[in-house]
Amino acid sequence: MSEQSEVITKLLRPDSIAVIGAAREPNKIGHAIVKNLLRFSPSREKVFPINPNADEILGLKCYKSIKDVPHNVDLAVIAVPAKAVPQVLRECVEKGVKAIAIISAGFKEIGNVKEELELVEIARKGSARILGPNIIGVADTVKKVNASFIQQLPKEGNIAFISQSGALAIGLAGWTSLKQIGLSDLVSMGNKADLNEVDFIEYFGDDEYTKVITLYLEGVEDGRKFLEVSKKVSKKKPIIVLKPGKSERTSQAIRSHTGSLAGSDIAYEVAFKQAGIIRAPTIIELFDWAVAFNLLPLPRGENSVILTNGGGAGVMATDAAEEFKVKLMDIPNDLAEKLRKFMPPFGSVYNPVDLTGMASPSDYEGALKTLLEDDRVNNVIILYCHTAQTDPADVANAIIRAKSSVGKEKPITVCFIGGKECEDAMRMLISNGIPAYDTPEKAVSAIGQLLKYRRFLEKNKEEDMKEIKVDKSRAEKIIKAAIEEKRNILLPSEAAEVAKSYGIPVVDKVRVNTVEDAVKAANSVGYPVVLEVESPNILHKVDVGGIILNIKSQDEVRQAYEKIMKNVKEKAPNAEIRGIIVRKMVPQGRETAIGMHRDPTFGPLIMFGSGGTLIELYKDVAFRVTPLTKEDAEEMINETKASKLIEGIRGEKPSDKEKVKEIIIRIAKLAEDFPEIEDVDINPLFVYGVGDYNPPVLAADVKVVLKALNASQSH
């Protein structure tokens, strides 16, 4: 057990506890905490109230200072006014206490940042760790410790709940008990001055009493660390997070397409996905899903079957199956024949399997046994609408019998629709290890989460970025030069050079303002070339004769230059002309885009999607945070409609998808190698049909933005 792990065990499951600020007045928090500790903790002699002005509190001897306690103290709970906290904290450190929960408010949450930092400094000196300040305390059902002002200890169970909101934690302590949901621990993190979500995720990841980790998060402190630890822990047990804030827009200045396409929530969304964290939209789903993970084995495969006695419920479940990516298997003929025994002739052996309203408990039992015994079936979702002929308790018992008689470990969820009798029957199912819900959608979505988690576990998470060969020093020279010249936007030629040094093919191009420069440029990029006008006012260059293709010689360059200038002056006399672009003539490819935006929390956020001038209109893009695997790149592509462009639409040839994935990985590597780079935009990134052009993927335009100068100088 690591040192940190030991401290957290003392924090959550202490043998001896001092309550600093313990009070005799029943309306004070310091009183409530001592009272709650005594109510639930088995050994009352190891609770030490600390109060300089009292001799006894709730029958316990009271000490003037923690230093007076004649026993070692695992956990100190501090509930004194903010001003007094540093002093009592110092005394804790002197006493040698390692785990300190600071309930007192009045720090960062009201602007007192300095005062909060001071607390951490004090603790550090004694190698002590702080939970809080501004917390409601901790509640643990393993050792029955209620070191909080929550009036009841949560129901015992195997779900850890970590909350960034104290009010919500109190509310949910009651709500989970009401819903018969058992918790191992309930942790309120408060201001997270020291211990935060990463520490608790790590701790519960190794905790034998916890099977599922759930969190209410408003933000994470260290995105990279969070990602790294969560990735490891979620391989051991599921992590479910409720993180609101989707509506929040990023307030920072946005200097790239990629940045403006990524709201502040996108980084959280993809970081959760990459770490295998399941994101719940509301507290209902958070605990619905946690219960399923707690009770059920993981699916061995994707094949799910819905068993119902009502067409309506079956249809709703089918919709939900599509939404939550639950694959309804085609029922093989031999299995269908077996199922027919448990339904009238007008029943259905399609999936949903409809036993009809005439289904008896023994029909449910028989059909469920049949499905559980069949190795082709991985998961079963059972729906039951209360009918006049059946007692829900009998149906529940039939389900329980079928499950225990077969003995194969397959996930089963249930939905009973009806009144009080159904509610009671569902409680019975749950206490027999079968999650039961009040809507078909919930029963399906729970299975959906299990499947999602299974897919995460099956993924290859080897990083593929290391194999990539790049010319880092070449890129480094260019970037350093720009920083020295105090420029934070690379020139187009520099950006192209950086891309090329990372193995990304780029269309050579030069902007010129004279005929002779155009000739020089054409000679350097190589014939044939294209000349086109650059003007912010001309959207369709073809319409005004502003572009000439397939220029093969110096003479043709000269003619083309003059002709474009003449055409544009004639057709668009008011357009501002910023020069003529001379570029190597490449065929028009399928327009995709790749970008990078450095997220302040999670670091490099890589983007891929449909490109072109309307990129911000259609927003057909996907994101991931680095490090990336090829599988991540594959997923990114597949999440976008641009994947269809790559596969070839309307009879086109497919493109080289592997190459696109490689370019995505290369951009990720560039971003990791150079923290100075803030944004990269490659748009369009031309993708060609296989064999149509070489290189098969080609960046037509590259933009690179560095960090603002004051920031980049710190590197």
Next chain:
Amino acid sequence: MSEQSEVITKLLRPDSIAVIGAAREPNKIGHAIVKNLLRFSPSREKVFPINPNADEILGLKCYKSIKDVPHNVDLAVIAVPAKAVPQVLRECVEKGVKAIAIISAGFKEIGNVKEELELVEIARKGSARILGPNIIGVADTVKKVNASFIQQLPKEGNIAFISQSGALAIGLAGWTSLKQIGLSDLVSMGNKADLNEVDFIEYFGDDEYTKVITLYLEGVEDGRKFLEVSKKVSKKKPIIVLKPGKSERTSQAIRSHTGSLAGSDIAYEVAFKQAGIIRAPTIIELFDWAVAFNLLPLPRGENSVILTNGGGAGVMATDAAEEFKVKLMDIPNDLAEKLRKFMPPFGSVYNPVDLTGMASPSDYEGALKTLLEDDRVNNVIILYCHTAQTDPADVANAIIRAKSSVGKEKPITVCFIGGKECEDAMRMLISNGIPAYDTPEKAVSAIGQLLKYRRFLEKNKEEDMKEIKVDKSRAEKIIKAAIEEKRNILLPSEAAEVAKSYGIPVVDKVRVNTVEDAVKAANSVGYPVVLEVESPNILHKVDVGGIILNIKSQDEVRQAYEKIMKNVKEKAPNAEIRGIIVRKMVPQGRETAIGMHRDPTFGPLIMFGSGGTLIELYKDVAFRVTPLTKEDAEEMINETKASKLIEGIRGEKPSDKEKVKEIIIRIAKLAEDFPEIEDVDINPLFVYGVGDYNPPVLAADVKVVLKALNASQSH
């Protein structure tokens, strides 16, 4: 009261009831129905069991035939085997019974379509109306009639629930009672041989005992009638529908299951929207929202305020506000000052207004009163997390007091998060007319539905299609000619002509295969022209020299023709050349698209969205069913990203949106005028910046498909 309305009243709220197939055996449905009628109906002497083999059932005299009953019969409930139904139905008709509920199954749902039609014919002869067959019966709380095999009568209330699924209806009868949700009537429609959703929507629209109409629907019988009636009724009271079938697999399940044809979901989605029907995703929302509509006044405006004691709950509610289009008003300074009195200094007067975890019941009362008294505030959403210092019952009472003391009719919803005490407090709130939910999202979404309904009521629903002038006879000639020639796809020139006769400007173009035809074509469309190759293999014509612009004379046409052929043979030697298109040279506009598809259930489904070659990739389109108002057209545009093209992106001029709306209406009129037309596609529809080109909106390509010949001949 209309004749139909009288019959439905007899069906739901009969004074005298005959049960045909009444049985002495307790396990038979015919027994259960008599028993249920006696348990809940006040006047037992008006229940007449009919059974040729019994003298007495449950203490009532039994008759051999309904014709023997010495009293008039309002409702006949039939529960005999399918084979016997026609005979007893005939007897009902002979007896003069007008309302007949057929519980018996064994008709259309198992393929016996003809047998079901026979029932309708028998009933028609006596002007009787049938509910069913294959129903669970009806349950009415107004007259306390339980003519069903549901074991309990639903709780009394003002929500009508109409279900296409019998099993679901039984389940929900129990579930609504458990949740304290009151129903006026619960109607199971079964196979809908005669009476269907349209009849019941119409009935409950005028029913004084019903304030909210809710439905579970798998499909509608007559889409146009449904739309027409629902539009009228939803102006009087809200209609909430749960209609599954969004997934492909689900539509299959419905078809194979209840025999009802499921229209494509998009038509349902937009028909509901246009009729002001609110679509609920699950049964939870269906009743959550129904309760809100039942208890609350309609909002007078969009300004909503969230009042909370926890930041976490507030953030969740803010996310939900964005999702459900609930506008969180900016709190004016004077109001903020007043609210400050009810919170500590670190509270927040931004919206959500955060009273903090220290909020007492009197803080809630004061803040709520302040908000309700302020005329700028229209709606209030109150969130409360159970804290150690407050009793949820006290907070509930504070809310009730504030509401009743102010006396202004404003919608308030509440969310309490906590255990048993919160559940009890919420029950108290509900019985005081304040909807209370267990998550912030539910409290917000309920207000969101009220606002959505308010917006529907405020809409101008005048049809704008009548004002449009068109040359119908010109279009008619072309369409008739095609039908006579047994063609169901109009030639491009014919399609263009039809569009033009409906006032839609079209780019003139001709496909030719010789130089001289090209010259003729150029002369006819008018100079300057464009020549371009037509080939299925050439995607980017510019790249192969397959397009020449700005051709001003016959000579230039000849040169251009030869040059294109030469270029293409050189650059794309394997491309199949289908000819050369000669078209008037028009500038490239912003690419939008308009279309029409005739939906089998709802008729003409009009589409608008982003156009161009990638239309099917990006699917940026919106739909409406006809008839259309200009407001519908405006909404369609605004639902798409193409609206941004029309407004002008990246500094472009805006386009003439009114003109685009007019073109949408013109397509709708064309579709209504010609039932022979199955599909119309205009893509691209060029839209220009204001003043950039005349006409401001121009169809570059028009396709018109007629109904398959056997279908079109029936007109």
